[in-house]
Amino acid sequence: MPVTLVRKFPVPVVSALLLCAADQASKIWAVRNLPLFELREVVPGFFGLVHVRNTGVAFSLLSNLDPRWVHPFLILATVIAMGAVLAYIAFLPCGGAAPVGLGLILGGAIGNLIDRARLGYVVDFLDLYWRNHHWPTFNVADVGISVGIALLLIDMVVSPKESGNASRPAADR
Template structure:
């Protein structure tokens, strides 16, 4: 088993563990330090604000009546399982994409832990630029965003395998 972990992308699970711990510690701090909707100003454009998200990104389906909790939990578990499969399949040398998968895995698990424990996701990072207020988010959301951005970057700049040269006379191959 140790050999599989060492040679595969599972070697990058340490990053997911660190991010899940960071996510859960910051959410615990938020719950312990701030009442619901209480806000603590850090800068004129940034606050710590204790918020609950019953939906998905940008509170999608947040007011759907409760069934969405189970849907989003199931989706996160399926996605997390698939990411672990991809990590196991990848070589440990594929650092960039393994890091991306580990970050997305961490974000999915961090938010699903909230859904299972509370029925909602704890958010607390609140940016208000005056002309635009970004929806409140958390460390798990940051991990998902960075991981997804890394995957997109990888898709544009990854070395493409060259196709095998086909014999010039055979067009049916």
């Protein structure tokens, strides 16, 4: 990554790199230590670890479709989404929580893209459930993307809005 990119956009770049590294390290650990499809309860009745292979998108959507066209489509869609996030970082002024949120979204997208390009699927291993109701298994990249989106939404609600008249004194309006 060019040094100028890090200097110009340190918060999103560092956020993306840290999340991507944590995601990849956690997936390596999961593949080495968790047998495929075998649930290990961490907090009984609520949270466990289970190694699964997600060939679809979030929550395993599209995983039952033909991988010959879904796989390239998902890689292309991820690259386009990453381009949109990079454009947002580069061209739109953003402050507050937005740079961290954008970095987390980017880092999560990169982490899942690495899996999809290298393995043909995404490694998921975090399992939330209540009794017999399971949330779809997910990973650290998914957590980063979700937190990043939440930060962007919070930033949109909390940050001051600019208007055409805001910079002029009230007497001049």
